Each structure stands twice: as structure tokens, then as C-alpha cells.
Amino acid sequence: MKKLILFTIILLSFLSFKVKPKTINLFNGKDLIGWHVDVPAMDTDKSLKSPFIIRNGLLVSLGTPGGHLITDATYKNYRLEVQYRFAGVPGNCGVLVHASTPRALYKMFPKAIESQLMTQNAGDFWCIEEDIAVADMEKRRGPKAEWGINGDRKRRIINLTDGSEKPVGEWNTMVIECVKRSIKVWVNGDLVNCGFNCTADHGQIALQAEGSEVEFRKVELTPISKLTGTPCELVTESR
Template sequence: MNSRNYTRVGCYLLLLIIPLLPLSSLAQSKSLFNGKDLSGWHADVPAMDNNPSVKNPFLVRDGLLVSMGEPNGHLITDASYQNYRLEVHYRFAGKPGNCGVLVHASTPRSLYKMFPKSIEVQMMHQNAGDFWCIVEDITVPDMEKRRGPKENWGITEGKERRVINLTDGSEKPLGGWNTMVIECLNDSIKVWVNNDLVNFGYNATARQGQIALQAEGAEVEFRKVMLTPISRLTE
């Protein structure tokens, strides 16, 4: 058994001791994207600050929410959320590349004058489910195996901010639609990609905030962004 599979099994065993949420704890789902426009969202794209000719990289096309990838920036919900499951259907429209869903987002441009303070759930092709710590932090099992030497850990520029996911091969072939589910409950975050558990973290330094989608170099289409509140907490 290779180290990635060993880590995956270990995390599954850990999850067995965590109480499951009853279905009654889930409130009614709501779509964060209406299929027509970007109501409920706002863009934060530094290149647009002083140049009115720069186009917003986020748009609606054929009923899909599209991140064109450039210029780099974020599409951020106007509202903040706490204790929820987020279901995102996405695919890379052309060449594979980079993108991400940011949860518990708050202070804008906190990292590299670009990224809001948050915890990123990576969507980069062949790396979906990685955590990236952006001026917030999270703990996972087998931390040093998945983040590197402890002395290099950090949440700001130049530090080891990436926490590698648990699986290989969970993504669909290029052009296929992927389903990512992110569950944020109290200080924990769980991530599934196409029904595979790909990451689990706890002791997150934030428990609430906005949700953001990235423009980070690659064109990505979103056909579903659905949020289901979790109404009963399990402290």
C-alpha cells in the first residue's frame, strides 16, 4: 500500500468516530447562481482598479457561470455563511489549469495583494481537493506528510501553505463535469470530489465568511453552485 492510500485509509478511520449529521439538520438548499446574471456576487480584480478597459473575467454564458481565468481575481458572494454544504459542478472548458473555491473568506487582498483571507479548496487539474491556507489555517491528519516539514508551515507569503489531498484519480477526464462538495461545520471542513472523500481538516481558524471563486489563469465553467445550510450544530 503506497503512502497516499495509507493516508486515505487513516482519514477514513478517523471519520468513523465523528458523529454523522442527521438529515433533519439540513435546511432547504438554495442556488447561489441563478443562471442569468451574477446577482449576489461581486468581483475583486486588482487589474480593474484603475483601468476601465480591463474586462471582468467573470461572466454568464449559455446559462453557465464562467471564469475566463484572466485577469486574475475573485468572484465573491455578497453574503457570509456558516455551517453549510456547498455543491459545485465545474469543468475546465479548454486547456486544464488552475482555479479554486475559497471558503470563510474575509479581508480582501490579504495575500500577494490578490487573495482574500480564507481557506482555499483547490480545483487545479489533477490536484482537486488540496487545501491552501490563505492567512487562515487548518489541521489535518498526517500533517507533516501532507504539508512538509513543520518548521516551514505558515499562512503568509513564502510559507508552506499547501495541504495535499488524499486521493489520486478522483477527477473526471478533461471536459467532463466534476462535482465538488465542501462541508463546513464548526471548525471542520470536509471535501468530496465525484463522491470520493478527498480531504478532511479541523481546528480551522475561521468558522464563517464569504465564498469566492477564482480567476487564476484557466477558463472554468460552473453549472451549479448550491448551498445547503446545516441548521443544527454538533459541538
């Protein structure tokens, strides 16, 4: 009887044991395996070179010609950690999540939600043929009548904080957590944006070439199974 009880305890312990999700290195420091380049200008000008290169073990977006580096695989329910810096001067770039239809906006941007990397604007949401909501929408996006997901509509949702970024030349860490239809963004440990009711819940991940040179030394993805922390509907402006 004692042996049966002991066996039952061991079995229940084994069944309740949760295997820690394995982190996926999307960038291996050597090449761009697992990614593909989409640069419209390269379709017609074969002399153009890809703006995405590997240099000294870093993934570098040279900024021009404009386009995107897109994962071959699609992902759902994950935590993405990106370490980046504008090595020389302030500039513009972004990380796209839930990316799908290529060249859906301006024949350049894939359908997605962008988490902005632009200097002094890191963590802004940009809606690109997809939409997302935040708790204090009109304060951060503008008049409701002007909202939209394409063209000149108000597609930008301003982030929650100022001063979360490090000086140009220093490394920043952005964490993007996508669970179901919510997206949370942290910059250097500060929660800078929190959205819900996203019109997509899965897709590819993309990095931009958008006019500025940016270096990336880490692009890691960890699968997650549930949303943690405060629901985005309750996260209000902290500026």
C-alpha cells in the first residue's frame, strides 16, 4: 500500500511538471537562415544590394534601399526580445509582429502591427492594415473619426513613457509579448505600450530598413502559454 501511494505521488508530480519553453534564437550571429528579404526596389534594379547584412557578428539594417527582413516561419503566443542600437546617429526602424500579406501598404509594408524603434519614439504602435486598441485611445491616437489602418489615417498610437531609451550608441532591449490578441512592449524594463483586441493573433516577424543604420545583436523568441500581469485594458497613460 505504501508503495502504491509513493508511486501515485511520483506519477502526479511527473504529470504536473511543466517543461520550460525553449528559447529560439532567430538570429544566429552568422547568417540569415530562417529569414527572407523583401525590398521592392530590388525587383527592378538588379544592381541594388540587400540592406540587411551580417557584420562582426551583428545583424545590420543599413536603412536603404527600404524594405523588410521577414521570418520564413509564423509565430503565435510568444515573448520576443530584441537588442538593438543606432550606432552612429539617431534614426528610424521598427519591429513588426503578426506580419502577413507583403507590400500591403504603399507597396512596401507588410500587413502587421509595428513596434516602433525610432529614436525617442520606441514602443509606439503603428497600425499597418491591422488594428489594435489601448485603454486611453483618443488621448494617444487622436480623434476617433481620423483613426485608420492605411493611407493618411491616424495609424500611430503614442507610447506610455518618455526617457526609456538609452543614448545613441548604447544597446537597448525591447521585449514584445504577444498573447492571443494582446501585445505588450517593454523598453529597457519599462512597460511602454499595451494593446488589446488586435485584429491578428499570429504571423511572421519582420525588421525594417527605413532610412537609418541599426545594429541588432539579439533576436530571441520564447513561446508562452498565457498572459501575465495587468490586462492592457487597465493600463493608462503615464506621461
